[in-house]
Amino acid sequence: MSHMHGTRFLQGNIACAEGAIAAGCRFFAGYPITPSTEVAEWLAQRLPRVGGVFIQMEDEIGSISAIIGARWAGVKAMTATSGPGFSLMMENVGFAAMTETPIVIVNIQRSGPSTGQPTMPASGDVMQARFGSHGDYAVIALSPNSVQEMFELTVEAFNLSERYRVPVFLMADEIIGHMREKVHLPEEVETFTAPLSRRGARYYFRPDPKTLVPRMQVFGRGYNVHVTGLTHDERGYPATNDAKVHAKLVRRLVEKIERNAERIIRVEGHHLDDAEVVLIAYGAVSRSALAAVRELRAKGIKAGLLRLITLFPFPERLVRRLARRARLVVLEMNLGQIRREVERCSRRRVHFLPKLGGELHTPREIVRFVEALK
Amino acid sequence: MTYLELLRRDRLPHILCEGCGDGIIVNALLEAIVELGLPREKLVFVSGIGCSSRIPGYLLFDSLHTTHGRAIAFATGIKLANPELKVVVITGDGDMAAIGGNHFLHAARRNIDMTVICSNNYNYGMTGGQVSPTTPRGWRTTTTPYGNAEPPMDIAKVAAAAGANYVARWSTASPLQIKESIKKALTREGFTLVEVLTQCPTAFGRRNKLRSAVDMLRWYKENTVALHHARELEEKGVDLSAKVVVGEFADRDRPGLVRLLGLVKEEKEEEKKEEPPAEERAARRREEEERLRKARKRILEAIAKLGTPKIRRMIELGMDVEKIEKELLKHAR
Numbered sequence: 001m002s003h004m005h006g007t008r009f010l011q012g013n014i015a016c017a018e019g020a021i022a023a024g025c026r027f028f029a030g031y032p033i034t035p036s037t038e039v040a041e042w043l044a045q046r047l048p049r050v051g052g053v054f055i056q057m058e059d060e061i062g063s064i065s066a067i068i069g070a071r072w073a074g075v076k077a078m079t080a081t082s083g084p085g086f087s088l089m090m091e092n093v094g095f096a097a098m099t100e101t102p103i104v105i106v107n108i109q110r111s112g113p114s115t116g117q118p119t120m121p122a123s124g125d126v127m128q129a130r131f132g133s134h135g136d137y138a139v140i141a142l143s144p145n146s147v148q149e150m151f152e153l154t155v156e157a158f159n160l161s162e163r164y165r166v167p168v169f170l171m172a173d174e175i176i177g178h179m180r181e182k183v184h185l186p187e188e189v190e191t192f193t194a195p196l197s198r199r200g201a202r203y204y205f206r207p208d209p210k211t212l213v214p215r216m217q218v219f220g221r222g223y224n225v226h227v228t229g230l231t232h233d234e235r236g237y238p239a240t241n242d243a244k245v246h247a248k249l250v251r252r253l254v255e256k257i258e259r260n261a262e263r264i265i266r267v268e269g270h271h272l273d274d275a276e277v278v279l280i281a282y283g284a285v286s287r288s289a290l291a292a293v294r295e296l297r298a299k300g301i302k303a304g305l306l307r308l309i310t311l312f313p314f315p316e317r318l319v320r321r322l323a324r325r326a327r328l329v330v331l332e333m334n335l336g337q338i339r340r341e342v343e344r345c346s347r348r349r350v351h352f353l354p355k356l357g358g359e360l361h362t363p364r365e366i367v368r369f370v371e372a373l374k
Numbered sequence: 375m376t377y378l379e380l381l382r383r384d385r386l387p388h389i390l391c392e393g394c395g396d397g398i399i400v401n402a403l404l405e406a407i408v409e410l411g412l413p414r415e416k417l418v419f420v421s422g423i424g425c426s427s428r429i430p431g432y433l434l435f436d437s438l439h440t441t442h443g444r445a446i447a448f449a450t451g452i453k454l455a456n457p458e459l460k461v462v463v464i465t466g467d468g469d470m471a472a473i474g475g476n477h478f479l480h481a482a483r484r485n486i487d488m489t490v491i492c493s494n495n496y497n498y499g500m501t502g503g504q505v506s507p508t509t510p511r512g513w514r515t516t517t518t519p520y521g522n523a524e525p526p527m528d529i530a531k532v533a534a535a536a537g538a539n540y541v542a543r544w545s546t547a548s549p550l551q552i553k554e555s556i557k558k559a560l561t562r563e564g565f566t567l568v569e570v571l572t573q574c575p576t577a578f579g580r581r582n583k584l585r586s587a588v589d590m591l592r593w594y595k596e597n598t599v600a601l602h603h604a605r606e607l608e609e610k611g612v613d614l615s616a617k618v619v620v621g622e623f624a625d626r627d628r629p630g631l632v633r634l635l636g637l638v639k640e641e642k643e644e645e646k647k648e649e650p651p652a653e654e655r656a657a658r659r660r661e662e663e664e665r666l667r668k669a670r671k672r673i674l675e676a677i678a679k680l681g682t683p684k685i686r687r688m689i690e691l692g693m694d695v696e697k698i699e700k701e702l703l704k705h706a707r
Contacts, residue, residue: 027451029451053635058447061477065444066447069450070451072438073455073459074456091441092440092444221415226430226431227438229439229440237385237431238439
C-alpha cells in the first residue's frame with residue numbers, strides 16, 4: 001500500500017491524485033491548466049516514489065495519447081485537465097473508446113466557453129464528456145461532491161475503466177477540486193485490473209457474450225496484437241468498408257455500457273420516499289441543494305434530493321419513476337445540460353435553476369425558487 | 375528467421391499502390407530486424423495516419439495504429455511505461471512534420487528512446503496528393519495547382535537541431551543505406567530518426583512529369599548529393615539549392631530520456647556497486663564513535679573514583695556532562 005492513508009486534511013485535487021495511486025495508477029501525462037494543475041504537481045512528486053512515471057507533455061493531445069500508449073504497455077494511467085484541454089483531448093477520447101483502452105480523465109471544470117473563467121467553477125463540460133468526440137460511443141462519467149469522494153471516485157473510475165474497457169471521466173468542478181476538507185483514506189482499497197486474453201489467440205477483440213467486453217492484451221508479451229482506431233473486426237484488423245462489421249462493433253461499444261448500466265450507476269437520495277418536489281443536482285451544487293432540502297422540510301415542504309454520482313450512463317429509470325410522482329427541479333452550473341437528460345427521461349418539462357459566472361447556488365436561492373413554484 | 379515470417383500474411387494483399395516506395399522501407403526495416411536478431415516480443419510499432427502509417431498493420435508484431443500526427447506521443451507513453459520495449463514509430467511527412475510537428479520536436483528535444491522512420495513522399499498520398507510541409511517549391515499537387523509557393527521543411531535538419539541522437543536521410547534509390555541506418559538507429563539510445571525520401575508516382579509523380587516509380591527513383595539518383603560531397607561542392611561554390619542532401623545529420627551519444635529519468639535497470643545495478651564503499655564509510659564511522667564512547671566512559675569512571683557519592687550517582691544516571699562538571703568544580707574547591 002503506497003498511497004496516503006488515515007485521517008487527513010486535504011485539497012480535492014490532491015485527494016484525487018492519492019486515489020489514483022491507491023487504484024494502481026503508475027503513469028500520468030498532463031499539461032498545466034487551472035484549476036486542475038495540483039493533480040499533476042502532486043503526482044510529479046509522488047509517482048517516482050512508488051515506481052511510477054510522470055511526464056509533462058507538450059499539450060493535452062500528447063497527454064491523452066501518452067496515457068493510452070502507457071495502458072497498452074500494461075500500466076494503469078491517468079491525465080487531468082480542465083475545459084480547454086478537455087476540448088483538445090476529444091479526438092483521442094474517441095480513439096480510447098474505439099480501441100477499448102481503459103484510461104481515466106479528470107476534468108476539474110471551469111467556466112467556458114473558450115478560455116472563459118479559468119479560476120471559477122462550472123459544470124459546462126458534462127455533455128462534452130458524453131458526446132465530445134465524433135461518432136457513436138459510450139463512456140462513464142462520475143461527479144464527486146466532496147474531497148472524500150475525489151479519492152473514492154478516482155479509485156472507482158479506474159475500476160470501472162478496467163472492468164468495461166472504456167475511458168472514464170471524473171467530472172469534478174473547481175470548488176471540489178480546490179476545497180480542503182477532512183478525509184478518511186482507507187489503508188486498503190479494492191482494485192480491479194482488466195483480465196488478459198490468452199496469448200496467441202487470433203480474435204483479441206472478441207467480446208465476452210455476457211458483458212460484451214473483450215479481454216485485454218499488453219504489448220511486449222508476444223501477443224502480436226494489432227490495435228487500430230479504424231473500424232476493425234474481432235481480430236483487430238481494419239475492415240473499413242464492411243457495413244456489418246462497423247455496425248456490430250459500434251453497437252457493442254454503446255451496448256456494453258447500456259447493458260451494464262444498472263451495475264454502474266450510483267446515486268444518493270435524501271428524503272425521496274415522500275418527496276413532492278425532488279431537486280436533482282450533482283457536484284458542488286448538490287451540497288447547497290441538500291441544505292435547501294433541510295430548510296424546505298423545516299418549512300413543511302416535502303422536498304427531496306437526488307444527487308447524481310454517475311452522470312453517464314444516466315439513471316434513466318430512476319428519474320422516470322420519480323417524475324411520475326414528484327415535480328422535478330434541476331440545479332446546474334450551466335444552461336441546462338443534465339436538464340435535457342432529465343426531460344428526455346421524464347418526458348415532461350422540468351423546473352430549472354441555472355447559475356453561471358462561477359458562483360454557487362445558495363440554499364436560500366434554491367428555497368425561494370422552490371417556494372415560488374407553489 | 376526470414377523477414378517474410380515477420381509479416382501478417384493473413385492481411386495481404388496490402389492497400390499500397392503499385393510503385394509505392396513503402397515496400398522498399400519495409401524490406402530494409404525487416405532485414406535490419408532480422409540481421410540484428412531483435413526479439414519480436416520486445417518490439418512495438420506505432421503509427422499515425424497516412425500511407426506509411428498503414429505499414430505496422432502488415433507486420434507481425436504488437437502494433438498501435440493511432441490518430442493523425444500523434445504516433446510519437448503514444449509511443450512516448452509506451453516507452454516510459456515499459457522501458458524494456460523497443461518502440462518504432464512509422465510515420466510520414468504530413469503525419470509527423472505537419473499535424474504532429476510539435477510532438478516530433480519535443481520527442482527529439484527530450485531525446486526519448488525510440489526510432490522514428492519517416493517515409494517522406496513530399497505529399498499527402500492517402501487523400502489523393504495534397505501539398506505537404508516537405509513539398510519542394512514549384513511542385514504541383516492538387517492543392518497547389520499553380521505550383522507550391524511555400525518553402526519546405528528539412529525534417530532531418532530540424533530533428534538534428536532539436537536534439538535527436540541519430541538522424542539520417544536517404545532515398546529509396548539507396549536501400550542498403552536505409553537498412554544500415556535503421557540498424558544504427560535501432561541500437562542507439564535516445565531519439566533516432568531515419569527519413570526516407572520515397573516515390574509516390576500515383577499521387578505526386580504523375581502531376582510533376584515523373585509518371586512511374588522508375589522515373590521517380592531516377593530523379594532521386596540524379597538529385598541527391600551525399601553530405602560529405604555536398605560540403606566539398608559548397609566550398610567550391612557550387613549551387614546545391616535544387617538538390618537534396620542525404621547522409622547522417624546527427625550521430626551523437628547523449629543520454630536518452632529513459633536514462634535521464636532513472637528508469638534504466640543497469641544503472642540501478644551500477645548504483646548498487648557503488649554502495650559498498652559507502653557502507654564501509656558508515657562502518658568506519660561507527661567504529662570511531664564506539665572508540666570515543668568507550669574513552670569517554672573510562673574518563674568518567676576515573677573521575678567517579680575521585681569524586682563524591684553524589685557525583686558517582688550523577689555519572690551512573692548519565693546526567694548532563696555540564697552539570698557533572700559544575701559539581702566536580704564545586705568538589706575541587
